[in-house]
Amino acid sequence: MSNPRPYFSFSLVPLLSVTAAFLAVAYIGLIAVVMGYATMTVEFSQSVKNDEASVATLESQYLGTVARIESLDYRAAGYAAPIAKIFVPSSSMTALR
Amino acid sequence: MRAQFRSRIRFVLAAIVLIALLILTRLYFVQIVHGEDYAQKADRQFASGSSGLFDRGAIYFTNKNGTLISAATLATGFLVAINPQTLADPEAAYAAIATIASTTMSRSDFLAAAAKKNLVYVEVAHHLSDADGQKLSELSIPGVQVLRERWRYYPGGSLAAQSIGIVSYGSGDTLIGQTGLEAVYDGTLTRSGDSLYKNFFAELFSNVGNLLVNAKDAREGDIVTTIEPEVQTRLEYDLAKVNQLYSSRGTGGIIMDPATGAILALASYPTYDENDLQNVDPAVLGNPLVESVHEFGSIMKPLTMASALDAGAVTPQTTYDDTGCITVSGARICNWDHKARGVIPMVEIIKQSLNVGASWVATQLGQEKFRAYFTKLFGQKTGVDLPAESAALLGNLSTTQQVNFDNMSFGQGIAVTPMQMIRALGAIANGGVMVTPHLVSAIRLDSGVTRTLVWNQTARVFSATAARETTTMMDALFDITLMHGAARIPTMSVAAKTGTAQLPTPTGGYYTDRFFHSFTGFFPSYDPRFIILLYTDDPQHVEYASETLDTTFLDLVHFLINYYQVPPDRGFSTTTPV
Numbered sequence: 001m002s003n004p005r006p007y008f009s010f011s012l013v014p015l016l017s018v019t020a021a022f023l024a025v026a027y028i029g030l031i032a033v034v035m036g037y038a039t040m041t042v043e044f045s046q047s048v049k050n051d052e053a054s055v056a057t058l059e060s061q062y063l064g065t066v067a068r069i070e071s072l073d074y075r076a077a078g079y080a081a082p083i084a085k086i087f088v089p090s091s092s093m094t095a096l097r
Numbered sequence: 098m099r100a101q102f103r104s105r106i107r108f109v110l111a112a113i114v115l116i117a118l119l120i121l122t123r124l125y126f127v128q129i130v131h132g133e134d135y136a137q138k139a140d141r142q143f144a145s146g147s148s149g150l151f152d153r154g155a156i157y158f159t160n161k162n163g164t165l166i167s168a169a170t171l172a173t174g175f176l177v178a179i180n181p182q183t184l185a186d187p188e189a190a191y192a193a194i195a196t197i198a199s200t201t202m203s204r205s206d207f208l209a210a211a212a213k214k215n216l217v218y219v220e221v222a223h224h225l226s227d228a229d230g231q232k233l234s235e236l237s238i239p240g241v242q243v244l245r246e247r248w249r250y251y252p253g254g255s256l257a258a259q260s261i262g263i264v265s266y267g268s269g270d271t272l273i274g275q276t277g278l279e280a281v282y283d284g285t286l287t288r289s290g291d292s293l294y295k296n297f298f299a300e301l302f303s304n305v306g307n308l309l310v311n312a313k314d315a316r317e318g319d320i321v322t323t324i325e326p327e328v329q330t331r332l333e334y335d336l337a338k339v340n341q342l343y344s345s346r347g348t349g350g351i352i353m354d355p356a357t358g359a360i361l362a363l364a365s366y367p368t369y370d371e372n373d374l375q376n377v378d379p380a381v382l383g384n385p386l387v388e389s390v391h392e393f394g395s396i397m398k399p400l401t402m403a404s405a406l407d408a409g410a411v412t413p414q415t416t417y418d419d420t421g422c423i424t425v426s427g428a429r430i431c432n433w434d435h436k437a438r439g440v441i442p443m444v445e446i447i448k449q450s451l452n453v454g455a456s457w458v459a460t461q462l463g464q465e466k467f468r469a470y471f472t473k474l475f476g477q478k479t480g481v482d483l484p485a486e487s488a489a490l491l492g493n494l495s496t497t498q499q500v501n502f503d504n505m506s507f508g509q510g511i512a513v514t515p516m517q518m519i520r521a522l523g524a525i526a527n528g529g530v531m532v533t534p535h536l537v538s539a540i541r542l543d544s545g546v547t548r549t550l551v552w553n554q555t556a557r558v559f560s561a562t563a564a565r566e567t568t569t570m571m572d573a574l575f576d577i578t579l580m581h582g583a584a585r586i587p588t589m590s591v592a593a594k595t596g597t598a599q600l601p602t603p604t605g606g607y608y609t610d611r612f613f614h615s616f617t618g619f620f621p622s623y624d625p626r627f628i629i630l631l632y633t634d635d636p637q638h639v640e641y642a643s644e645t646l647d648t649t650f651l652d653l654v655h656f657l658i659n660y661y662q663v664p665p666d667r668g669f670s671t672t673t674p675v
Contacts, residue, residue, distance in 0.1 A: 046173075049171060049173055049247065050173050052155075052170060052171060053170070053171060053172045053173045053250070055167070055170075056167050056170045056171075056172060056250055056252050057252075059166050059167050059170075059252040060252035060253070060254075062166070062252075063166070063252055063253045063254075063256060063326060063330070064254075066326060066327050066330050067256075067330050067334070070327075070330045070331050070334045071334050085588075
């Protein structure tokens with residue numbers, strides 16, 4: 001009768017222990033990476049939104065200034081209409097199409 | 098061997114017991130010692146996490162240089178909420194909150210909310226700045242929570258309000274676009290809400306397909322409009338001035354590129370501030386430029402003329418005998434001044450805005466062809482990307498009484514929206530081809546791709562020759578008739594037409610002393626970059642559009658020439674006197 005159990009020249013226990021330990025560390029590492037990634041995503045998104053809100057405040061000031069300029073009566077501010085217009089060739093003409 | 102095994106078992110058991118003791122000790126500290134703190138934290142997380150921070154795509158204006166400027170975006174700040182169950186001193190809490198947050202509710206409402214001990218979360222103030230939120234948070238008032246919030250913000254306030262639209266709660270608890278572009282492009286602007294908290298690995302394992310090809314990223318984005326903020330500001334300012342000066346019921350205007358249909362500005366007065374909807378009259382939330390129909394009066398004459406020229410019914414050289422008044426089907430039709438002009442050519446019909454002449458042209462065209470042309474011009478909606486567009490009232494086109502066609506030839510008895518009107522008139526400016534007016538030029542998807550919208554649905558209504566001949570007549574009106582020639586710009590050709598229509602009475606007739614004024618024009622006449630349509634409804638103590646809208650039209654023309662540096666198309670010299 002031969003022994004059915006396989007024979008290994010080394011002990012399986014340390015090997016499996018090391019593997020289990022490695023997997024545990026890898027698992028914890030992955031969780032840390034995921035958590036870090038999620039945190040950074042949220043922080044960056046929030047940061048972007050905050051920056052966008054700051055830009056919106058500046059844009060609001062810009063549009064307010066445009067409205068003030070449009071409604072400005074230049075004559076009341078001491079200016080007069082130009083007496084002549086001079087047309088000059090423009091190199092970078094702004095055009096709609 | 099057995100003894101060694103037993104000692105191992107004992108060691109493992111001891112380790113388990115030790116770990117269990119550690120967990121029990123930790124649980125004691127969590128649940129007993131710091132239990133109340135954690136309960137409050139959980140309460141806060143429940144309150145803020147259940148709805149999540151509001152997120153929505155942006156809407157942009159496009160500056161003439163292509164720079165994008167927010168028309169609708171998000172603002173961030175803080176909200177203040179109370180937990181009535183843990184709020185110890187409501188009076189002191191209210192005093193502290195009211196000192197910092199000016200937007201909080203009244204003292205009586207606050208105390209009433211604090212008395213509702215069955216509730217754990219009541220919001221008492223919104224839209225606090227970062228500094229105020231921080232200040233209030235540092236006070237650490239028991240039962241008072243300071244939470245981050247985000248809300249819809251319109252940097253322009255009332256700028257293009259009726260076109261941009263608003264968001265509000267629909268049937269559910271989600272903010273959705275209710276009017277304007279916010280409503281039309283709601284599917285693009287709405288955010289699912291979970292993108293911020295996406296767990297990469299969870300996504301990877303649970304839904305690989307979605308991670309690689311995300312349908313949301315291909316749908317959600319920001320929208321870029323063709324509205325130019327400075328042009329829009331100028332138009333709104335001018336319209337408000339007209340409306341206030343003549344105490345009109347309403348005043349509106351559109352500025353469009355006639356070749357592409359891109360709308361640079363559209364506005365109506367009265368309007369509202371999109372950031373302050375508390376006391377807004379719901380009647381002004383809609384957009385009268387696409388929702389209201391009007392009888393526009395004589396600005397319809399160029400369309401009648403272009404139709405007749407295109408059909409070959411008349412030529413620019415054709416003459417007719419203008420008798421000042423005619424009787425058709427028992428109804429009397431007269432020129433605005435009831436005066437006869439004698440035998441005159443077609444150009445005088447436009448130049449002097451003669452109703453008898455327009456009726457004569459309509460008769461020459463014939464009912465069938467008139468019906469065909471006007472059905473093509475106004476028989477369908479424009480397709481503009483704004484909600485609730487109305488259809489034109491074209492009932493008189495289906496009749497056979499000549500008087501109805503005569504009336505329609507000069508803009509009475511036919512009611513269309515301002516958007517339909519500028520689209521139809523744009524055909525004259527654009528060589529006879531009608532384009533699709535639109536407000537959005539592109540969608541910037543969250544995936545990073547910019548999708549340019551194609552608005553290439555066009556319809557030829559008139560031949561290029563007929564359009565050009567009509568333009569020449571409108572050109573003559575601007576140079577010679579308008580302000581007795583004082584409006585003429587030596588270096589720029591402008592084609593224009595005024596319109597004054599009698600307002601209909603509820604019983605079916607027309608008022609003799611109440612009018613609807615309109616004004617249209619485009620320039621440079623033979624290669625137009627801008628077409629303008631203006632109207633003012635029921636102005637007081639004034640009869641003709643040439644009195645109410647001519648200075649506004651001229652102001653806009655000069656503004657656009659300067660702002661866009663439109664080069665002169667005639668009379669060019671190095672120095673030209675103004």
